[in-house]
Amino acid sequence: MADSIFSPVGSEESTAQYATATLTVDLPHVPLEAGAGPENPPCPACGEPLFPWVGMPVATGIAHSCEACGLGVLSHGDKFSFPKRDEAADPVAPTFDPGTAEDALAELDEAREEDGSYVFDNRASLACWITGGAWVGLGSDRRYRFTPKSITDLIATRDQIVTKTSWRPLRGIAVMWQSGINMFTFGQNVVMGSFGKSHRVLGNRPWKRGLDWFISIAVAIPAIIVAVPAELIAILFRRGASARSRIQVL
Numbered sequence: 001m002a003d004s005i006f007s008p009v010g011s012e013e014s015t016a017q018y019a020t021a022t023l024t025v026d027l028p029h030v031p032l033e034a035g036a037g038p039e040n041p042p043c044p045a046c047g048e049p050l051f052p053w054v055g056m057p058v059a060t061g062i063a064h065s066c067e068a069c070g071l072g073v074l075s076h077g078d079k080f081s082f083p084k085r086d087e088a089a090d091p092v093a094p095t096f097d098p099g100t101a102e103d104a105l106a107e108l109d110e111a112r113e114e115d116g117s118y119v120f121d122n123r124a125s126l127a128c129w130i131t132g133g134a135w136v137g138l139g140s141d142r143r144y145r146f147t148p149k150s151i152t153d154l155i156a157t158r159d160q161i162v163t164k165t166s167w168r169p170l171r172g173i174a175v176m177w178q179s180g181i182n183m184f185t186f187g188q189n190v191v192m193g194s195f196g197k198s199h200r201v202l203g204n205r206p207w208k209r210g211l212d213w214f215i216s217i218a219v220a221i222p223a224i225i226v227a228v229p230a231e232l233i234a235i236l237f238r239r240g241a242s243a244r245s246r247i248q249v250l
Helices: 101-109 126-134 148-158 169-182 190-194 206-236
Strands: 050-055 062-066 072-075 118-121 160-167 242-249
Touching: 050 126, 101 148, 126 169, 126 206, 148 160, 148 242, 169 190, 169 206, 169 242, 190 206
Parallel strands: none
Antiparallel strands: 050 062, 062 072, 118 242, 160 242
């Protein structure tokens, strides 16, 4: 019987043999330290370089973040315009001064509870990751935005350790909800700020401020429907929006 046009050409002995090879791509590993420079000064918590992260609400400044520990450093216009180093003596003086570990610890101590624990809105949260520049924590008069890792690094400088990090679901849901609303408004933290639960950043025009209230009311219910399950999932993966760190002195 004649071979079909779909049959292999020739006998089994003449069947071509194909060899496979594995190509290993050796990509260079660039450490974070390679990015250090005047534009990327060291993180007060861990010493790794800070990188520009996102613009502040209503064009009030720029937020920088550390890729290693997650600490956020906010530069609020003139309020956080610290004196530069003498460039004649230090030619690589940074374009902004992120402060020192002592500065960050001093601000962290402001959030210390009576039992000695620290409460903070988590920059390493799912809410922050999803909403970016609309995250509640950026509407702040504070200089630093903390993560569990950055707190661990900071308090280590005074011989303390974090014994437990727990989550605050009610505050976390509120932060997730308000951050979602912030994605649609000109200002930031309109609702939570009105109740004294966060720092409110108003729109720069009266009509924008009025429209922000209308938008907040209009999207409040859809936002809470999304916020509740999203924050519960975030807590499950240890990415809650609001946390409490308990510490112990060595």
